[in-house]
Amino acid sequence: MEFQVLGRLGYRTGAAWVHPRGALRHRLLGVLLARAGQVVSYDALTEVLWPVEDDAPGPPDRAVARLHLHAHRFRQDLDSPDRLVADRTGYLLQVACEELDAARFAELAAGALALDPQDPSRGDLARRALAQWPDPWGGTAYPDLDIPLITDEAQRLEQLRLDVTEVLFDAEVRLGRHPDVLADLERVAAAHPLREPLQVTLMQGLHQAGRPAEALEVYARTRRQLVDELGLEPSEPLRRMQEFVLSGRSPASPTTEAEHIEVAVPAPAQLPPVVPLVGRGPALEQLDRALSGGQARHALISGLPGVGKSSLAVTWIAQHRDEFPDGQLFLDLQGYGPAPQQSVDTALDRLIRALGGDPAGLRDTEERVATYRSRLAGKRVAVLVDNARTEEQVRPFLPADPGCVSVITSRDQLAGLVARENAHHVPLQPLGREEAVSLLRSLVGANDHPQDDSAPGAAGANGAEAASDRLGRLAERCAGLPVALRVAALRARDANLQDPARDLATAEEDVLDLLDLGDPMTSARTVFSWSVDALAPADARLFTALGVNAGNRIDVGGLAALTDTDERAARRGVGRLVRANLAHLDRGWVHQHDLLAAYARERASELDRPERDRMVHRLLAYYLERVQAVDAMTNAGQDHGLFRDVREANQWLDRAAEPLVALVERAPASAGRAVTALSRDLGSALRGRGVLELAKRLHGTAVTVAERDGDLAAASTAMQSLAAVTGKLGDHVTAEGQWDRARELAIASGDPVRLAVVHNNYTNPLMFRGRFLRVWGHLSLALRLCENAGDGARAQAIRSNVGFILLLLERHEQAEPVLRTLVGESAHADARSFALRNLAMLELREGRLRDAEPLILEGIELATQISNHVLRTELCSLLGQTRFRLGDPVAARQLLLRALEEASEQGEQQEIGLCLIGLARVEVTDEPRRAVARLEEALARARREGLRETEFRAMLAFADVCDTLGQEARAHGLRDTAGAIRQECGLPAVQPYEAW
Numbered sequence: 001m002e003f004q005v006l007g008r009l010g011y012r013t014g015a016a017w018v019h020p021r022g023a024l025r026h027r028l029l030g031v032l033l034a035r036a037g038q039v040v041s042y043d044a045l046t047e048v049l050w051p052v053e054d055d056a057p058g059p060p061d062r063a064v065a066r067l068h069l070h071a072h073r074f075r076q077d078l079d080s081p082d083r084l085v086a087d088r089t090g091y092l093l094q095v096a097c098e099e100l101d102a103a104r105f106a107e108l109a110a111g112a113l114a115l116d117p118q119d120p121s122r123g124d125l126a127r128r129a130l131a132q133w134p135d136p137w138g139g140t141a142y143p144d145l146d147i148p149l150i151t152d153e154a155q156r157l158e159q160l161r162l163d164v165t166e167v168l169f170d171a172e173v174r175l176g177r178h179p180d181v182l183a184d185l186e187r188v189a190a191a192h193p194l195r196e197p198l199q200v201t202l203m204q205g206l207h208q209a210g211r212p213a214e215a216l217e218v219y220a221r222t223r224r225q226l227v228d229e230l231g232l233e234p235s236e237p238l239r240r241m242q243e244f245v246l247s248g249r250s251p252a253s254p255t256t257e258a259e260h261i262e263v264a265v266p267a268p269a270q271l272p273p274v275v276p277l278v279g280r281g282p283a284l285e286q287l288d289r290a291l292s293g294g295q296a297r298h299a300l301i302s303g304l305p306g307v308g309k310s311s312l313a314v315t316w317i318a319q320h321r322d323e324f325p326d327g328q329l330f331l332d333l334q335g336y337g338p339a340p341q342q343s344v345d346t347a348l349d350r351l352i353r354a355l356g357g358d359p360a361g362l363r364d365t366e367e368r369v370a371t372y373r374s375r376l377a378g379k380r381v382a383v384l385v386d387n388a389r390t391e392e393q394v395r396p397f398l399p400a401d402p403g404c405v406s407v408i409t410s411r412d413q414l415a416g417l418v419a420r421e422n423a424h425h426v427p428l429q430p431l432g433r434e435e436a437v438s439l440l441r442s443l444v445g446a447n448d449h450p451q452d453d454s455a456p457g458a459a460g461a462n463g464a465e466a467a468s469d470r471l472g473r474l475a476e477r478c479a480g481l482p483v484a485l486r487v488a489a490l491r492a493r494d495a496n497l498q499d500p501a502r503d504l505a506t507a508e509e510d511v512l513d514l515l516d517l518g519d520p521m522t523s524a525r526t527v528f529s530w531s532v533d534a535l536a537p538a539d540a541r542l543f544t545a546l547g548v549n550a551g552n553r554i555d556v557g558g559l560a561a562l563t564d565t566d567e568r569a570a571r572r573g574v575g576r577l578v579r580a581n582l583a584h585l586d587r588g589w590v591h592q593h594d595l596l597a598a599y600a601r602e603r604a605s606e607l608d609r610p611e612r613d614r615m616v617h618r619l620l621a622y623y624l625e626r627v628q629a630v631d632a633m634t635n636a637g638q639d640h641g642l643f644r645d646v647r648e649a650n651q652w653l654d655r656a657a658e659p660l661v662a663l664v665e666r667a668p669a670s671a672g673r674a675v676t677a678l679s680r681d682l683g684s685a686l687r688g689r690g691v692l693e694l695a696k697r698l699h700g701t702a703v704t705v706a707e708r709d710g711d712l713a714a715a716s717t718a719m720q721s722l723a724a725v726t727g728k729l730g731d732h733v734t735a736e737g738q739w740d741r742a743r744e745l746a747i748a749s750g751d752p753v754r755l756a757v758v759h760n761n762y763t764n765p766l767m768f769r770g771r772f773l774r775v776w777g778h779l780s781l782a783l784r785l786c787e788n789a790g791d792g793a794r795a796q797a798i799r800s801n802v803g804f805i806l807l808l809l810e811r812h813e814q815a816e817p818v819l820r821t822l823v824g825e826s827a828h829a830d831a832r833s834f835a836l837r838n839l840a841m842l843e844l845r846e847g848r849l850r851d852a853e854p855l856i857l858e859g860i861e862l863a864t865q866i867s868n869h870v871l872r873t874e875l876c877s878l879l880g881q882t883r884f885r886l887g888d889p890v891a892a893r894q895l896l897l898r899a900l901e902e903a904s905e906q907g908e909q910q911e912i913g914l915c916l917i918g919l920a921r922v923e924v925t926d927e928p929r930r931a932v933a934r935l936e937e938a939l940a941r942a943r944r945e946g947l948r949e950t951e952f953r954a955m956l957a958f959a960d961v962c963d964t965l966g967q968e969a970r971a972h973g974l975r976d977t978a979g980a981i982r983q984e985c986g987l988p989a990v991q992p993y994e995a996w
Contacts (some may be wrong), residue, residue, distance in 0.1 A: 001013050001078065001079045001083075001858055002099055002100075002101075003033055003036075003099055003100045003101070004093055004100045004101050005030070005033050005034075005100070005101060005102050005141055005142050005157075006105060006134070006157070006592060007132065007133055007134040007139035007141075007143065008100055008130055008137060008139075008140070009026060009029060009030055009033075009142060009143060009144075009145070009956070010029075010141065011029070011077070011078075011841065012079070013077075013079045016063075018077060020658070023074075024049050024070055025070065025074065026145070027047070027048050027049055027147065028045065028070055028071070028074060028844035029074070030142050030145045030147065031044075031048050031147065031149050031150060032084075032091065032093040032151050033044065033093065033095065033100065033102075033142075033640065034142065034149060034150045034153045034419070035093075035149070036093050036094075036095040036103075037092065037093075037094065037095065038092060038419075039087065039089055039091070039092045040090045040091055040092070040149075041089050041090040041149040041575075042064050042067060042089065042090050042091075043571065043572070044090070044149065045067055045090065045091065046063040046064060046066075046067055046165070048147055048149060049063075049066075049070070050063060050069060053385065058869070068086075071084060071086070071091055071770060074799075075530060075970075082094070083095075083275040083305065084631065085804075087344035087795065089438070089585060089675050092095065093980055097213040098245050100151075101132045101133075102132075102141060102157055102719070103163075103420070104132050105129050105130075105132035105133070105157070105160070106160060108125060108128050108129035108132070108158070109125075109126075109129040109160050109161075109163070109164045110402065111125050112125040112129055112164055112167050112168075112368070113163060113164065113167060113402065114402045115168065117171075117174070117176075119798060120171075120175065122167060122172030123167070123168055123172050123175065123177075124371075126164045126165075126167040126168035126171060127168055129164050130161065130164055130165065130168060133161065134372075135704055136161075136165070136184075137165070137184060137187060137188050137191075140154060141153070141154040141157040142154045149419075152416060152420040152796045153419065153420060155420075156420050156421075158393075162195065162319060164408075165188055165198075166195070166197045166198055166201065168181070168859050169181055169184075169185045169188075169198070169201045169202075169728075170201050171206070172195070172973075173185075173201055173204050173208065173408050176208070178204075178205040178208050178209055181205070181207065181545075181831050182205050184673035184856045185198075185201065185202050185205055186202060187775060188799075189201075189202045189218070189603060192223050193222060193614060194222075194229070194230070195224065196222070196226075196234065196235050196237065196838070196910055197237070199218055199238060199677065200237050200238055200241050201321050202215075202218050203215040203216075203218050203238075203242070203245060204241060207244070207245050208220065210312055212245050213691060215241075215245045216242065216245055216246070218239070219234070219238065219242045219245075219560065222234065223238075223544065228719050231363065232363065234498030245668045255451060256716075259266065264552075264804070267325065267326050267327035268327035268328065268329055268354040268355065268381075269327060269328055270327075270329055270330035270354065271314050271317060271318060271328050271330055271384065272310070272314055272330065273314075274314055274315055274318050275311045275314070275315070276443070277308070277311060277312065277315055277429065277434030278435050278438055278439040279431045279432065279436075279438070279439070279483075280312055280315070282306065283301075283312055283426055283428060283734050284312070284315065284319070286318075286424075286560075287299055287312075287316045287407075287426060288425050289638045290424035290426075291316075291320075291405050291407075291424070292320065292323065295424060296415050296421070296422055296423060296424040296816060297399075297402065297404070297406070297422075298398060298405070298406045298407075298417065298421050298423040298424070299405070299406070299407045299408070299422040299423060299424045299425075299426060300408045300409075300410065300413075300414055300418065300424070300425050300426065300597050301313055301407065301408070301409045301410075301415050301426045301428055302409070302410050302411065302412065302413045302414065302425065302426070302428065302581060303427060303428035303429065303581055304411070304428075304430065304481065304533055304581050304593060304596065305336070305411055305483075305524075305528055305530070305581075306481040306482065306484055306524060306527055307428050307429070307430055307481055307483075308428065308481075308482040308483070308484065309409040309428055310386050310387070310409050311482070311977065312409075312426075312428060313384050313386070313407040313409050314384065316407065317382045317384060318405060319383070321382075322794050323380065323382075323406075324380050324381055324382040324405075325380060326379035326380050326381045327354070327355070327379075327381045327382075328381070328382045328383075328384070329351055329381060329382070329384065330386065331347055331350070331351065331353060331383070331385050331391070331397060332386045332387050332389055333385060333387050333388045333393050333394070335387045335388045335389030335390070335393060335410065335411075336387060336411055336527075336530040336534060337387065337530055339385035341393075342387070342523075344365055344393075344396050345364075345365055345368060346366075347396075347397065348365070348368040348369065348371075348372050348396060349362075349368065350923060351372055351397070352368065352371055352372050352375060355372070355375040355376065355381075356375070356513060357371060357372075357375050359371070365396065368396075368892075369396045372396075372397075373399060373401070374398045376399045376400070376401050376404050377400075377401050378401065378403070379401065379403060380403040380404060380885045381399065381403075381404045382404070382405050382406075382407070382408050383396050383398075383399055383404065383405070383406040384406075384409075385398075385405070385406060385407070385409070385994075386409050386531075387406075387409060387410070387783055388408055388410040388412075388414065388853075389410065389411075389412060389534065390408065390412070390414070391414050391416035391417050391420075393418075394408050394410075394414070394417060395421070395647060398421060400941055405814045411531050411580060412579055412580050412581065413425070413427070413578075413579040413580075413581070415579065418914045429480075430479055430480030430481050430482065430593060431475075431480040431481075431482060431485070433472055433475055433476070433480070434478075436472075436475035436480045436485055437471045437472055437475050438486050438488055439482065439486075440471050440474060440475055440485055440488070441471060443485070443486060443489030443490075444489045446909060450606065471759040474488060476594065477521065477594075478595065479593045479594040479595035479596070480593075481524070481593075481595060483524075484524055486596060487523075487524075489862070493570065495938040512525045512595075512598055512599060512602060514534075522769060524595050524599070525599060525602070528596060528599040529599075531582055532582065532599075532603070534575075534580075535576075535577075535580065535582075538569075538573060539573050539576050539577060539580075540865060541563060542559065542563060542570065542573040542574065543577060543582055543583070543600060543603070544600065544603045544604050545559060545562040545563045545604070545608065545615065546559070546590065546592060546597070546600045546604075547585065547599075547601040547602070547603050547604030547605075548562055548604045548612055548615050548616065548619075548665040548973040549562060549601030549619065549659065550659070550662040550663045550665070551658060551659025551660070551661075551662035551663055552588070552591055552592060552594070552597040552659070552662075553589055553591045553658070553659040554589065554590055554619075554640055554657070555588050555589050555590070555655070555656070556570050556571050556574055556585075556588055556589075556590065557570075557622065557651070558619055558623065559574065560750070561618045561619050561621070561622035562615045562618060562619050564615075564618060566587075569914050574590055575591075576919070582596065583596075585663045587655075587777040587924045589655055608871040613671075613929065614670075615670060616663065616667055617667055617668075617671055617674070619663065620663065620664075620667060620671055620674040620675075620678070621674065623663070623678065624674055624677055624678055624681070625640075625642070626642055626652065626653075626656070627653065627660075627678060627681050627682050627685075628640075628681055628700055629642045629643065629649065630643070630650065630652065630653045630685070631685070632648040632683060632868040633646055633647050633649045634649060634650060634829060634830075634867070635828040635829045635831075635866060636827070636828050636829075637829075637832045638781065646865050646866075650865075650866070650867040653682075653685060653867065654689070654867065657682070657686060657689070657691060657694055658694060660682070661694050661697050661698045661701075664678055664679075664698060664701050664702075665697060665701050667705075670710075670860050672705045672706070672708070672709040672711070674712040675701060675702050675705045676702045676706050676711065676717075676718060678698070678700075678702075679698050679699050679701070679702030679714075679717070679718045679721065680714075680718070680721075682698060683695055683698060683699055683718075683721045684830075685867065686698065687721075687724070687725060687728070687870070688799045688866070688867065688869060688870055688871065689867055689868070689869050690869050690902075690905065690907065690908065692725050692728050692906075692907055693729075695721070695725045696722065696725045696729065697718075699718050699721040699722035699725060700722055702714070702718035702721075702722075703718045703719050703722055706718055712745050712746075712748050712749035713745075713746075713749040713751055713754050715745045716742050716743075716745035716749060716754055716758060717754070717757070718740040719738055719741050719745060720738075720739065720742035720757070720758050720761050720762070721760075722738055723736075723738035723741075723742055723765075724761060724764060724765065726738055726907075727765040729770075729907065730909070730945060732765070732769075732945075732946060734794065735765065739762050739765075741756070742758050742761075742762075743755065743759075746758045750861060751790065752785045752786075752789050753785065753786060753789050753791050753794055755785055756781075756782040756783075756785035756786045756789070756791075756794060756798070757782070757794065759778040759779070759781050759782035759785070760778070760779065760794075760797070760801060761842070762778055762799045763778050763779055763801055763805070765972045766778070767804075767805065767808060767949075768910050768945075768947055768949070768950075769946050769947060769948055769949075770947070770948030770949045770951075770952075770981070770984065771948075771985070772805060772808050772985050772986045772987070773986040774849075775805045775808075776805055778803055778831075779798060779802050779805060782798050783795060783798045783799070783802065786798060796825065799818065799822065799836060800822050800826075800831065800835060800838070802818060803815055803818035803819045803822055803835075803838055804819075804838050806818060807819070807838060807841060807842055807845075808949070808994060809986060809987065809990070810845075810987055810991075810992060812842060812845065812846065815842060816842060819835065819838050819839040819842055820839060821859050822835040822838070822839075823835045823836060823839050823855075827867055829862045829866050830866055830868070832862060832869065833859045833862035833863045833866070833868065833871055834859055836855045836862070837855070837856075837858035837863050837871065837875055837878070839855055839872065840852045840855040840856045840859065840875075840878055841878065843855065844878065844881060844882065844885075845993045845994075846993070847883055847993075847994065849882055850886075852878075852882055853879070853882050853886075855880075856875050856878050856879045856882060857879070859871070859875045860872055860876065860879070861877045865874060868904060869902065870906055870908055870911075872902075873899050873902040873906065873908065874899075874908075874912055876898060876899040876902070876910055877895070877896060877899040877903075877911060877914055877918060878923075879895050880892045880893075880894075880896040880899060880915075880918055881918055883895060884918070884921065884922055885994075889922050892918070892922050893919065893922045893923070896915050896918045896919050896922065897919070897986075898917035899911070899915050900916065900919065903915055909941055909945045909947060910945075910947050910949075910950050911952075912938075912941060913938040913941050913942050913947060913950040913954060914938075914950060914953070916934040916935065916937055916938035916941075916954075917934075917935065917953055917954050917957045919931075919934050919961070920932075920934040920938070920957055920961060921934045921957055924961050924964055926964055927965075928964065932958075932960050932961060932965075935954055935957055935958045935961060938950065938957075939951060939954045939955070939958070942954055947987055948981055948984065949985060951978075951981055951983070952978040952979075952981040952982050953978075955974045955975070955981070956974070956975065956978050956991060958971075958974050959971040959972075959974040959975045959978070962974065974989075
């Protein structure tokens with residue numbers, strides 16, 4: 001397939017060219033080809049297709065949908081749908097170099113420009129390059145597309161065409177072929193009267209053609225225009241050509257080089273000192289491939305302040321010094337910092353002098369750029385342009401000679417340099433933990449085998465591990481930034497601390513104060529401030545808002561709520577922060593490195609308290625609305641229009657949970673209602689996901705807030721949720737006290753339904769501990785309270801537990817109608833999934849395995865839909881039991897192993913025990929020793945956690961294993977003990993169904 005952008009815009013898969021007529025298709029094709037091989041964001045494409053607000057097809061989502069439609073139609077015309085790739089951020093058009101006329105042209109042009117002027121093949125190569133254009137002397141690249149994403153590329157191609165045109169005419173005239181090109185040369189020279197090399201070649205061609213008067217007229221005309229329009233006299237080559245024509249020498253022996261004596265100038269060596277690097281091998285290799293490998297002549301290193309951009313650039317050039325014998329130039333543009341930015345003219349004067357030139361008499365920036373590049377012509381020089389803020393700052397200093405390279409460093413991503421100048425981008429990240437620890441160890445002189453104060457007299461491996469942990473914590477405080485790590489190491493050495501890693505890693509001092517030596521060039525706070533102060537006011541406000549958010553992660557919609565702006569504007573602002581390396585964006589969520597987040601919080605603390613409180617209130621309202629929408633969509637199938645589907649809703653909640661809890665913990669006193677509402681609506685989702693510590697923090701905060709505000713009903717709800725989590729985490733004593741407190745609060749609130757809920761929920765930990773008769777009593781009381789209050793919905797939820805306790809009490813005939821009714825009546829996904837689990841357990845106990853399996857599979861699907869990972873794990877375990885009893889031990893073992901892994905991650909002790917029991921039954925035939933080990937572990941866990949039901953089930957399974965091993969006496973004893981425990985639970989001593 002071929003693509004065309006020179007003179008006309010189009011493509012073809014066969015013989016016929018396709019030239020899009022519609023403006024939208026024309027723009028879409030142009031942008032994708034201008035950025036071929038790169039992802040173009042959906043935002044950028046929609047702005048290109050609908051540049052005027054009035055033309056936009058409604059909200060951003062609708063615009064993206066329209067974009068997908070146009071992209072789909074375009075994809076159908078391509079030779080393969082895989083050419084146009086869509087990812088989560090934008091579209092990428094895959095085009096090989098030989099398939100695009102502009103790429104072929106650029107490659108041939110570079111070859112022609114690199115050849116010596118005396119090389120006879122130079123003209124042929126230039127002609128081949130220009131042959132890529134339908135009209136070598138006319139037309140434009142990307143015609144009729146005045147789009148910022150394209151104009152820079154179009155101008156670059158036009159400039160390159162003029163350069164190659166000059167090469168072609170010069171080569172042809174040198175070879176005496178002036179009759180063949182003179183007409184075209186006159187046409188092009190007339191179109192570009194201020195390009196002096198063209199006028200020089202035209203004068204030479206006219207003189208060789210025996211037309212000296214016309215050649216002198218060219219000189220006179222060119223001089224008039226230079227003086228009138230630029231205030232400049234003709235250049236030396238043009239004046240020498242005039243003298244040559246006037247001399248009357250033979251036209252066959254022209255010379256454009258006057259004899260002169262060059263004064264030897266030492267090659268500049270301006271690099272700053274090299275700093276030893278750690279962990280930058282991959283980045284250096286990337287620069288090697290790009291610059292030494294010939295892929296690019298310019299490299300851009302971007303990243304956070306203090307990440308080591310300049311050190312990396314200096315090191316690479318120093319390592320390749322032999323490749324640049326004509327010198328190494330260094331220029332600090334002071335784009336960020338306390339000093340005013342250096343003017344382009346001043347910087348160019350310095351570089352010209354370093355290259356042996358005299359800038360005196362140069363009248364403007366354009367003349368200085370030309371002189372600077374002329375000085376670099378034919379040389380091999382490396383140019384380091386440091387601390388740049390914008391592309392326009394950098395461009396005058398980029399060498400044009402193919403023997404030179406430039407390395408640019410910036411806190412901004414400077415995408416324009418990548419797009420227009422083909423700069424190779426190296427985004428530099430902070431050091432990883434191991435690399436940061438290695439750097440700290442080398443700087444502070446940490447002993448590999450220090451004494452561990454926590455264990456007097458114990459050295460060696462444990463001491464070394466403790467020291468490494470302390471260095472790791474210090475590295476984390478420094479966020480992996482090399483400059484921060486060096487400052488921390490210097491503070492440690494200056495303080496002469498016995499164990500600097502420990503003392504600084506655990507210091508209560510604010511991390512920004514810790515990393516402040518009074519030197520603005522190394523202070524994290526000061527260095528960050530230069531970047532933030534350079535932002536536009538709206539973007540600086542966005543950065544400060546990130547500090548108001550306590551969790552260091554927020555989605556774009558939440559950031560819009562914080563700043564009270566629309567989401568589209570927030571997304572654009574985030575894009576600018578990302579380009580400035582002041583934030584990261586990952587699938588719609590914004591986060592920062594720890595040090596930068598600390599600085600954002602410091603900036604946020606300077607806001608007035610009322611303003612901060614208003615911002616937090618808006619964010620809490622935003623979160624609450626979405627949490628409730630997730631619950632409505634996953635459990636009831638209700639679409640609030642905030643998420644596309646259940647999967648997206650659950651993914652959002654998974655990512656929102658931690659920053660949301662962090663925000664709740666730091667919410668202002670006036671946000672009490674939002675805090676308790678989030679505890680109520682989010683708590684069950686967190687427990688279902690198995691993130692118990694997070695749920696504990698949420699409910700603990702809600703209890704404190706509700707009791708402070710005197711909201712007894714909310715306090716009771718939050719306290720019982722906290723009690724449930726505390727018990728799950730194994731602290732049963734504390735949990736028992738919390739349940740008592742929840743009942744007291746419910747009674748004090750005067751709400752009988754609230755009290756019924758406490759009694760109902762309290763039965764869950766009692767079930768795990770085998771107190772089935774007490775469970776029956778609490779459920780009976782809860783059911784009576786709800787029925788007296790006329791709360792039918794609550795009564796139905798309690799009946800679900802009634803059916804389950806009947807099942808556990810092995811009253812299967814009573815349980816079955818209740819459980820079947822609940823499966824039929826449960827409409828919400830959450831309630832139905834539990835009802836399916838309960839009925840499946842009954843079917844398994846009754847031996848109706850084929851009836852149990854579809855119930856379990858539907859339950860797994862629903863539990864996955866609502867992201868109740870704990871219930872899904874339990875159902876997978878039940879499926880493993882079913883498959884084993886149906887004669888498929890291999891599938892059963894895989895299911896049980898996966899369930900065991902998930903239960904271990906969730907900390908679900910009862911489910912861990914049941915999985916171990918199931919695995920023992922599956923493995924006893926082939927691996928009896930492993931089966932015994934699993935049962936011993938299950939028994940130990942059950943006894944430690946007080947899980948009496950799990951304990952007797954493990955004993956019964958153990959007894960069956962002992963029978964298999966021929967240990968009848970031990971089996972008999974185990975069954976007797978299990979029977980006694982069963983009776984404690986309110987069950988008959990002998991289990992009436994097949995043990996599991």
